[in-house]
Amino acid sequence: MAKKTTVKAGGKAAAGKTTKKAAKPAAKSTVKASKKATAPAKKKQSFGGLSEEILLRMHNLMVKSRVLEERLIKIYKAGEAYFWIGGPGEEAWGVALGMLARKGSGPENDWLHLHYRCTPTMVALGMDMIDSIRLMMNRATDPSTGGRNFSSHYCFPQWNVAPVTSPLEVQYPIACGTAHVQKRAGKGAISIVTGGDAGTAEGDFASCLILASRKGQELPMLITVQNNGYGISTPYEGQHGETNIADRAAAFNIRSRVINGNDPIETYLALKEEMEYIRKTGKPSFIEAKVTRLYGHSSADGANKKPHLFDPVLTFEKNLIDAGILDPKAAKKIWEDYEAEGVNAQEQARQEPVPTPESVWDHVYVNSENADWRKF
Amino acid sequence: MASIAQAIRMALHYGEANMGVKDIFGQDVGAPLGGVFTATQGLETAWNSTLDERGIISMAMGIAMGGDRCVAEIQFADYIFNTIDLLKIAGNTLWCTNGQIQLPMVVMTPVGAGIFGSVYHSHSFDAWASRLQGWKIVMPSNPLDAYGLMLSAIEDPNPVLYLKSKALMRHKGDELIPGEPADEKELKAMIDKPVQNSEGWKPRWPELEKYMVPIGKGKITHAGEHITVVTYSRMVHLCDEVAVKLAEEGISVEVIDLRSIYPYDWPMIKESIEKTGRVLFVNEDTEVTNFGEHLAYRATQECFYQLMARPRVLAGKNLPGIGLHPNLEKNSVPQIHDIELAIREVVAEVP
Numbered sequence: 001m002a003k004k005t006t007v008k009a010g011g012k013a014a015a016g017k018t019t020k021k022a023a024k025p026a027a028k029s030t031v032k033a034s035k036k037a038t039a040p041a042k043k044k045q046s047f048g049g050l051s052e053e054i055l056l057r058m059h060n061l062m063v064k065s066r067v068l069e070e071r072l073i074k075i076y077k078a079g080e081a082y083f084w085i086g087g088p089g090e091e092a093w094g095v096a097l098g099m100l101a102r103k104g105s106g107p108e109n110d111w112l113h114l115h116y117r118c119t120p121t122m123v124a125l126g127m128d129m130i131d132s133i134r135l136m137m138n139r140a141t142d143p144s145t146g147g148r149n150f151s152s153h154y155c156f157p158q159w160n161v162a163p164v165t166s167p168l169e170v171q172y173p174i175a176c177g178t179a180h181v182q183k184r185a186g187k188g189a190i191s192i193v194t195g196g197d198a199g200t201a202e203g204d205f206a207s208c209l210i211l212a213s214r215k216g217q218e219l220p221m222l223i224t225v226q227n228n229g230y231g232i233s234t235p236y237e238g239q240h241g242e243t244n245i246a247d248r249a250a251a252f253n254i255r256s257r258v259i260n261g262n263d264p265i266e267t268y269l270a271l272k273e274e275m276e277y278i279r280k281t282g283k284p285s286f287i288e289a290k291v292t293r294l295y296g297h298s299s300a301d302g303a304n305k306k307p308h309l310f311d312p313v314l315t316f317e318k319n320l321i322d323a324g325i326l327d328p329k330a331a332k333k334i335w336e337d338y339e340a341e342g343v344n345a346q347e348q349a350r351q352e353p354v355p356t357p358e359s360v361w362d363h364v365y366v367n368s369e370n371a372d373w374r375k376f
Numbered sequence: 377m378a379s380i381a382q383a384i385r386m387a388l389h390y391g392e393a394n395m396g397v398k399d400i401f402g403q404d405v406g407a408p409l410g411g412v413f414t415a416t417q418g419l420e421t422a423w424n425s426t427l428d429e430r431g432i433i434s435m436a437m438g439i440a441m442g443g444d445r446c447v448a449e450i451q452f453a454d455y456i457f458n459t460i461d462l463l464k465i466a467g468n469t470l471w472c473t474n475g476q477i478q479l480p481m482v483v484m485t486p487v488g489a490g491i492f493g494s495v496y497h498s499h500s501f502d503a504w505a506s507r508l509q510g511w512k513i514v515m516p517s518n519p520l521d522a523y524g525l526m527l528s529a530i531e532d533p534n535p536v537l538y539l540k541s542k543a544l545m546r547h548k549g550d551e552l553i554p555g556e557p558a559d560e561k562e563l564k565a566m567i568d569k570p571v572q573n574s575e576g577w578k579p580r581w582p583e584l585e586k587y588m589v590p591i592g593k594g595k596i597t598h599a600g601e602h603i604t605v606v607t608y609s610r611m612v613h614l615c616d617e618v619a620v621k622l623a624e625e626g627i628s629v630e631v632i633d634l635r636s637i638y639p640y641d642w643p644m645i646k647e648s649i650e651k652t653g654r655v656l657f658v659n660e661d662t663e664v665t666n667f668g669e670h671l672a673y674r675a676t677q678e679c680f681y682q683l684m685a686r687p688r689v690l691a692g693k694n695l696p697g698i699g700l701h702p703n704l705e706k707n708s709v710p711q712i713h714d715i716e717l718a719i720r721e722v723v724a725e726v727p
Contacts, residue, residue, distance in 0.1 A: 107443060157477060167465065
């Protein structure tokens with residue numbers, strides 16, 4: 001089921017066309033590579049048995065996400081936005097998550113309670129670049145917030161993407177509420193919640209583990225933490241005594257695991273397995289993904305690339321090329337095409353309207369009645 | 377006549393039977409207790425949450441986001457303070473998402489003094505609540521309003537905070553809820569869980585009817601000509617009592633039961649002030665940055681040239697808590713004699 005949805009999600013996104021283009025030369029390379037006696041066996045082992053279609057789509061979406069995030073940073077640095085925060089470095093984790101989620105609205109589909117490093121997941125779900133750029137540039141056309149909130153604070157109710165909040169970790173117990181509704185609906189849908197390692201210090205994280213795991217009332221939730229080792233400038237050791245955050249799930253009898261979130265294959269396979277477990281049992285599962293914080297915390301600490309850190313996109317790309325699955329020229333074109341898309345999207349967003357001053361009163365209440373006390 | 381606790385219970389039953397409420401939850405809300413004030417006794421969808429106020433508010437937000445209707449309870453408003461940022465998020469979600477995500481949820485919680493609940497069972501929350509933008513806030517003073525406001529809260533597409541006075545839980549009104557049996561013993565036999573031998577007990581609900589009290593509409597509980605007293609919840613009864621007493625002396629007091637903190641019935645307040653030329657705002661929340669101050673400010677701005685005396689706010693003293701001993705509690709929040717004195721002072725004032 002998840003696979004089917006994934007095909008639709010990825011296919012409709014810009015990934016569709018480019019993937020096809022990339023796939024052709026890749027197929028040729030595969031043939032060439034197969035002439036080397038050891039290559040096919042090695043390839044299969046290295047890529048977890050995933051099909052070339054999935055591998056190439058994953059690469060494509062990872063590149064798209066990276067190019068988009070770098071575009072957002074450029075927009076900030078050019079003075080066309082006030083603040084940037086995002087998730088470059090988390091593509092291996094986030095793209096796999098977005099590919100596997102059951103996308104749609106209503107309780108029969110998965111809910112995603114994301115945090116502000118989840119652009120890769122949104123890209124994998126099928127978000128157009130321009131919609132992220134509109135949010136970054138606070139345009140009235142921004143589909144998430146209408147120009148009201150920070151970058152990466154996505155909200156796509158048509159895909160059950162809950163609004164991203166600035167307060168950390170509140171999304172965890174809110175996800176318990178949607179999981180409760182999904183459980184009642186009985187359609188095998190799950191609530192997925194993501195967050196950072198530092199935020200697990202908040203009590204809301206514990207609230208979630210408790211609410212998700214009560215005996216006989218377990219909730220169908222995929223509880224995840226992306227551990228990049230830092231809370232703004234405080235290193236992991238500054239707030240953690242536990243060896244792994246996932247160990248905390250064990251105390252609640254929640255099945256848990258730690259994975260290398262920089263590896264898209266390991267991530268994809270682990271997510272798939274855990275999602276299937278949750279859909280089948282109705283019980284929660286916990287994944288701690290070790291990830292890279294490639295451009296720092298936010299524009300508050302400069303948002304410059306940390307070249308010494310592991311780059312999951314470039315590494316995955318190199319692996320695919322080395323295995324003959326991806327043609328270097330095709331790979332280059334994917335980067336170039338997305339770069340052009342980003343530039344064009346920025347140019348278009350620049351022309352689009354900004355929120356009007358009077359619109360502050362819109363949506364204080366449904367129908368905005370009684371919004372302004374001076375008028376009643 | 378039903379008590380307010382019974383009225384709330386009947387409203388919640390009506391809500392789950394007819395208005396799509398699927399979850400009524402909070403600490404001890406489900407069986408066997410049915411709420412520390414018995415307001416959720418015998419309800420089909422009531423369940424016990426964890427002892428976690430933040431978890432309760434978050435769950436309610438998630439349930440509402442997921443498309444179901446729920447009523448959550450915080451056992452005492454004194455313990456709602458650690459959820460303030462969640463209440464803020466619930467109130468701003470519609471706005472932040474540019475109208476995309478509605479959170480039709482009800483949070484109810486007992487407020488205020490009057491039961492000798494000491495430092496942590498006597499807090500007021502109305503002034504704090506008035507600063508939760510995006511929420512509607514209601515505060516009934518009698519069973520019929522308690523019933524009608526709960527149905528309106530359930531039906532409202534916005535988050536609604538339902539503040540119920542602890543001191544009024546056993547208060548009985550003088551108007552029947554539509555469908556309620558006239559004999560209160562009969563009602564008790566139908567919907568109150570027996571104290572003993574209650575195993576297997578189920579309520580027999582009366583044939584209740586839909587009755588709505590619109591959010592934002594006040595009610596004149598005592599008509600008068602010389603001064604307007606604007607109040608709500610428990611203080612309505614004290615103000616009414618003073619109004620009856622002073623009428624015997626020829627002082628005609630108009631008492632407005634606001635019923636909703638936000639939106640509030642400004643047209644009713646304004647019209648009354650324009651008639652009487654004098655106004656007193658009474659509530660039991662602490663006096664520094666009190667909701668009554670906002671109303672007094674607005675009265676000054678919009679009715680200045682109709683006023684014959686300075687608007688005045690009578691509220692709880694600005695103290696860190698309400699002490700347990702009756703001498704302490706009664707000297708912390710307005711009492712009948714305080715209200716009487718304040719009314720006399722305003723009425724006696726001459727421009």
